[in-house]
Structures are given as C-alpha cells and as structure tokens.
Amino acid sequence: MCILRPQFKKMRMKLVMKHFILAVFAAVISLSAAAQKPITVKGVVKTEDGKTLSGASVVLTYAGKKDSIKTASSDKGAFTFNNVAAAKVQVAVTFIGYKKFVSEYDYSNATGEQIIWDIALNPGDFTLETVTVQAAKVQIKEDTVSYAIDSTMYRKNDNVEEVLKRLPGIEVDKTGKVTAQGKEVTRVKVNGKDFFGGDVTTATRELNADMVDRIQVIDDYGDQSAFTGVRDGEASKTLNIQLKKDKNKGYFGNVTAGAGTEERYLGGLSLNIFNNSQQISIIGNINNTNANTFNFGNSGSPMAAMMGGMARSMGIGRGGAGVGSAFGNFGNSDGINVNKSLGINFRDEWGPKVSAYGSYSVSERNSLTINNTTQQNIFQNSSVTNIQNSNNDAVNTNHRFTFNIEYKIDSFNYIKFTPNISYRNSSADNFSDFLFLGNNNAKTNEGITSSISSSEAPNFSGTLLFNHRFKRRGRTLSLNLNAGSSQTNSVDDYENLSTIYLPGGGTRDSALYQNIVQDNENKNASVRASYIEPLNKKQSLEFNYAYS
Structure with missing residues (x-):
C-alpha cells in the first residue's frame, strides 16, 4: 500500500493546476486566432x-x-x-x-x-465635373510628379487626354498641346519607353483611360543624365504613362466611325497586342474633318518662308498659294481636307540584355481650297471693285521612322543607338483669276495666275550613346556621337498673264514666266565626352569635351 505524504500531495496539485491553466490559455489563443482570421x-x-x-x-x-x-x-x-x-x-x-x-x-x-x-x-448628379483629385493620389519625388489614376476620373471610352484635363497642374488646349507646371510637354513614354516616337498627341488621344494605372510628369535631362545622375542643361517635360498590370497582356482596341452633314465622315482603328515585354500598337484613321492623328512637327522651314515672301513681293500667288504651298501646307486646315494616316509602334526584349522599340508613321493630306472674293473700295470721287477666284489643290505626305536599341552589356556598361528617318513630299496645283473694275464698272485690269509646285525633304539622323560606370561609386564616363543629314528640294513653275486697260483706250498685255528651283542640303556631326570624378559624397568634378 502506497501512502502519499502531504508534501507530495501539494506538489501534485500544483502540477494539475499548471496543466489546467496552460490548456485554458491555449484554448483562448486558439479562439482569438480563429476570430481574427481574414x-x-x-x-x-x-x-x-x-x-x-x-x-x-x-x-x-x-x-x-x-x-x-x-x-x-x-x-x-x-x-x-x-x-x-x-x-x-x-x-x-x-x-x-x-x-x-x-x-x-x-x-x-x-x-x-x-x-x-x-x-x-440610382441615377443622380455624380458627374465627372464633381470629381477632384485627392492629395493622396499625387506624389512628388525629386523631379517627378506622379498621379494615381482610378475609375472616378474618367468616363467609359475616354482617352488619356480627358484624364489629363482633370489633373492639378496640367492643362490641355484644343489642339492637344499638354502643359505641365507651366511648361509644354514635348515627349511621351509608355511604361518608360517612347511611344510613336514620343508623339504626345498620338499617345494621349489614342490610349484609353481605363488602361492607365499612373501618369508621371518628369523633368527629363536626357539619357546621359539618367545614367550619371548629373543634371546638365535645362530639363524638358516628359509624360510617362504607366499601364495597369492586367493591360500588359492581351488584345484590346476600339473602332470608331461617324458621319455628319455636308458629307463629313471619319473612321478610326486602334489595336493593341501586348504580351508583357512584347507590345505592338496599330493606329489608323481616315477623315475629312481636318483632324490629324500624328504630329509631324512644323513642316514649314525658314527657306519656305523666305521663298513665299519673295514670291508674294513679285506678285506670285495672287489669290493662291504659289511656291509657299510647296513648303508650308502641311497641316493647313483651310478648305476641304481628306486625311489618311497609319502607324505602328513596336517594343520587345531581345534577351535579358537587349531591348528594342520604335515606330513607323505615314500620313497623307489632300487639301482642296476654293476662294471667291469680291471687294469694293469707295472713295470720294471714285470706286474700285476687286473680284478674285482661286482654286488650290495640294497633296502632302509625311513618313517618319524612329528606332531605339538598348544594350546593357553588364552593370557597368550601357549602349544605346537611335536612328531616325523622316521624309516629306508636297505637291500643289494652283489657279486663280482676277478682275479690277473702276468707275461705272469699267475694266482696269484682269488676268490669270497659275502655279505648279512640288518639294521633298528627306532627313536622316542617328545618335550613339555609351556609358561606363567605374567600380568607384560616382565615377562615370560617357560618350555621345551624333550625325545627321537633311535636304529640302523644290521646284515651282509660275505663270502670270494680265491685261491693263489704258485710260485713253487700248490695252497693254504683260506676261511673267518663272521657274524657281531650290536645292538645300545640310550635314552635321558632333561628339561629346564627359568624365565625372567624385570628390566626396556630395561633391564631384566633371570634365567635358565637345566637337562639332
């Protein structure tokens, strides 16, 4: 028979109580964890x-x-x-x-x-005009202002331009020009890469708002500055559109069509084929509403302005465009314009070290302008009536090819090659007649003017950038090579026939025939080298060499 002594009973009781408390505590923890499960x-x-x-x-x-x-x-x-x-x-x-x-x-x-x-x-008055961008959706970090985009900031089928109009500090005018913090945005990127050669209007008007996750406005000092971290010169404003992750893979786009009075029409196609790093965008448009899909810049040139002024000073182009139409009618919105445009943008990763992206755009505008003018000037004892009729038919074609290839050799070396090709062609056929009447509607002068002009402007340019980062932090070497060639060639055949009615009776005829040929060519090349030596954590010494 075993007899427990008092001290052993006491110890056993303590062990039982200890196990009981632990069991209760474990149960409480378990219930608490179950209650807090997401x-x-x-x-x-x-x-x-x-x-x-x-x-x-x-x-x-x-x-x-x-x-x-x-x-x-x-x-x-x-x-x-x-x-x-x-x-x-x-x-x-x-x-x-x-x-x-x-x-x-x-x-x-x-x-x-x-x-x-x-x-x-329920239907109500919650419209887009009542939506404001909250401060929490705007982030400012050094030279970048970032806006978070959500569905409360746009309507269905809105484009990016409509979103930009809602963002604080950004303005968009009726031509599509974007101004950020008081400075014009001159370049646009999508996911950090140029989109259709950086054409701002094309990106903001052709990309749908529901594709966008974030919009960034960047003070861009160039690729070399991005590598070295040294800001040189004046920054330009660049827009970077970050797409939603689910929009980086799949097929999506839209088709638009419309018709109106006076036989107006428009049709458009936008197709995106995205597979993460491989992205293809196709844009097409045809209309007679004076709308442009691509912005090819100012097609007129100083030479065109000079020739146009010279022609007008000699009476050329009275009632019409004359030689100036061969240079400066790109983007002319007068008359009836039939616009056709097509563009493709491409981006891909060629392995872990090489990425390539570029675009090709072509646009044709056929402009027909008919003017009929009757002007009467009344003086104290006489009057002069001027009647002019003109017909101008012009065809302008633009081609633009941009390409970028980036090669990240390793963590210390980087190469970027950027070739660009553009070609402009213009032709114009202008005819006009004029009649001047004096007192009692007597003829004083009449005649005709005709002009057939054409021009072409091929341009080639290329940039090669090499960056090397040394093992010492902050020490870098950059080489930048640029070369280009541009031409402007034009031909204008002009004819002016007029008859002057003499006060005493009789007439005097005059004729002016001109053939104006212009051939201009410009070639350029430059090289720039930059070496940065860090002195301490906050100071560095930069050596630059440039030749052109």
Whole structure:
C-alpha cells in the first residue's frame, strides 16, 4: 500500500493546476486566432433596374480608421476584397452619372466568404465635373510628379487626354498641346519607353483611360543624365504613362466611325497586342474633318518662308498659294481636307540584355481650297471693285521612322543607338483669276495666275550613346556621337498673264514666266565626352569635351 505524504500531495496539485491553466490559455489563443482570421468580401454593382456596372469605384474602409482598400468592378460588375479583417466596415461605391452608394457592415464575428447583395445605384448628379483629385493620389519625388489614376476620373471610352484635363497642374488646349507646371510637354513614354516616337498627341488621344494605372510628369535631362545622375542643361517635360498590370497582356482596341452633314465622315482603328515585354500598337484613321492623328512637327522651314515672301513681293500667288504651298501646307486646315494616316509602334526584349522599340508613321493630306472674293473700295470721287477666284489643290505626305536599341552589356556598361528617318513630299496645283473694275464698272485690269509646285525633304539622323560606370561609386564616363543629314528640294513653275486697260483706250498685255528651283542640303556631326570624378559624397568634378 502506497501512502502519499502531504508534501507530495501539494506538489501534485500544483502540477494539475499548471496543466489546467496552460490548456485554458491555449484554448483562448486558439479562439482569438480563429476570430481574427481574414475574410473575403464579394459583391456585384448593379443599377436600380438590375443592370451590372463595369468600372465602378469600390472602397472598403474600416470603422474608426483611415485604412481603406480600393478596387473597381469587373466587366460583369463583380468585385472582391481579399484578406479583410473581421471588423465593422463601410463600403462606398461611385460611378459617373449615379448617386454615391454608402453602407456599413458588421463582420466582427464573421468567417469565410461574405457576400454583399444590396448594392444598387440610382441615377443622380455624380458627374465627372464633381470629381477632384485627392492629395493622396499625387506624389512628388525629386523631379517627378506622379498621379494615381482610378475609375472616378474618367468616363467609359475616354482617352488619356480627358484624364489629363482633370489633373492639378496640367492643362490641355484644343489642339492637344499638354502643359505641365507651366511648361509644354514635348515627349511621351509608355511604361518608360517612347511611344510613336514620343508623339504626345498620338499617345494621349489614342490610349484609353481605363488602361492607365499612373501618369508621371518628369523633368527629363536626357539619357546621359539618367545614367550619371548629373543634371546638365535645362530639363524638358516628359509624360510617362504607366499601364495597369492586367493591360500588359492581351488584345484590346476600339473602332470608331461617324458621319455628319455636308458629307463629313471619319473612321478610326486602334489595336493593341501586348504580351508583357512584347507590345505592338496599330493606329489608323481616315477623315475629312481636318483632324490629324500624328504630329509631324512644323513642316514649314525658314527657306519656305523666305521663298513665299519673295514670291508674294513679285506678285506670285495672287489669290493662291504659289511656291509657299510647296513648303508650308502641311497641316493647313483651310478648305476641304481628306486625311489618311497609319502607324505602328513596336517594343520587345531581345534577351535579358537587349531591348528594342520604335515606330513607323505615314500620313497623307489632300487639301482642296476654293476662294471667291469680291471687294469694293469707295472713295470720294471714285470706286474700285476687286473680284478674285482661286482654286488650290495640294497633296502632302509625311513618313517618319524612329528606332531605339538598348544594350546593357553588364552593370557597368550601357549602349544605346537611335536612328531616325523622316521624309516629306508636297505637291500643289494652283489657279486663280482676277478682275479690277473702276468707275461705272469699267475694266482696269484682269488676268490669270497659275502655279505648279512640288518639294521633298528627306532627313536622316542617328545618335550613339555609351556609358561606363567605374567600380568607384560616382565615377562615370560617357560618350555621345551624333550625325545627321537633311535636304529640302523644290521646284515651282509660275505663270502670270494680265491685261491693263489704258485710260485713253487700248490695252497693254504683260506676261511673267518663272521657274524657281531650290536645292538645300545640310550635314552635321558632333561628339561629346564627359568624365565625372567624385570628390566626396556630395561633391564631384566633371570634365567635358565637345566637337562639332
């Protein structure tokens, strides 16, 4: 028979109590962990008549806290919030043209998946004009201003230009010119790479707003500065459009067509084929509404202006364009213009070290301008009537090819080669007649003017950039080679026949025939070298050499 002594009973009791307390504590911890397990909240955004809404902004906010989760409804109106804490929450839904929906839900004791069934938006006055960009959506870091874009900032089928108009510090005029912080944006990139040669208007008007995740305005000092970190010269404004991750893979685009009075029409195609790093964009357009898809810059030149002025001083082009039309009619919006344009943008990664991107754009404009003018000048004892009729038919064609290839040899060496080719061709056929009448409608002068002109302007240029980073931090060497060739060749055949009626009777005839030929060529080459030697963490010494 075993007899427990008092001290052993006491020890056994302590062990039992200890195990009991540990078991209770473990159970409490287990229940607490189960209670705090994240849940999933799902729902569908609908209108009051049961139609689903795609692209609605849905925000989940925890009660008494500033923390929130944001998403947008899918094509079928559905949305999902994962890893939601078990607590009281508020869900707010907004969509252009509908009243804001706000409701609270208590998920303090909820587990698993929770479905929201009562979201139904009613028509209201929540329009795009009432949307303002919150300060939290704007980030400023050194030389970059970044804007977060969400569905409350645009309507369905809006382009990027419409979003830019809503952003603080950015202005867009009727021609598509973008100004940021008071300075014109001269270049645009998509995901950090040039899009259609950096053509701002093409990117902002052809890319849909629902593709965009973020828009950045960058003070760009050039590729060399980006590598060395040394800012040299005056910065230009560059727009970088960051696409949503789900828009970097797939096929998407749109087709537009329209017709109006006076036989006006337009048609457009935009197609994007994206597969992560490989991206192809195709844009096509035809219209007679004076709308341009691509911006080829100022096609007129100082020589064109000089020749136009010279021609006018000699009476050439009275009532018409004359030789100036051979140079400066690109982008002319007078008369009836039939515009045709097609462009393709390409981007790909050729292995882990080589990336290539470029574009080709072509545009043709056929302009027909008919002018009929009658002007009467009345003096004290006489009057003069001037009647002029002119017909000008011009065809202008632009080609532009841009290409970039980047080779990251290793972490210390980088090469970028950028060739550019452009070609402009213009032809114009102008005919006009004029008649001057004096007192009693007596003829004083009449005649005709005709001009047939043509011009072409091929341009070639290339840039080669080499950057080397030494092992010592901040020590770099950069070489920049540039070369180019540009030509402007034009021919203008001009004829002016006039008859002057003499006061005493009789006439005097005059004739002027001119053939103007212009051939201009310009070649250039330059080299620049830069070496930076760091002196300490905040100071460095830069050596530059340039030759042209």
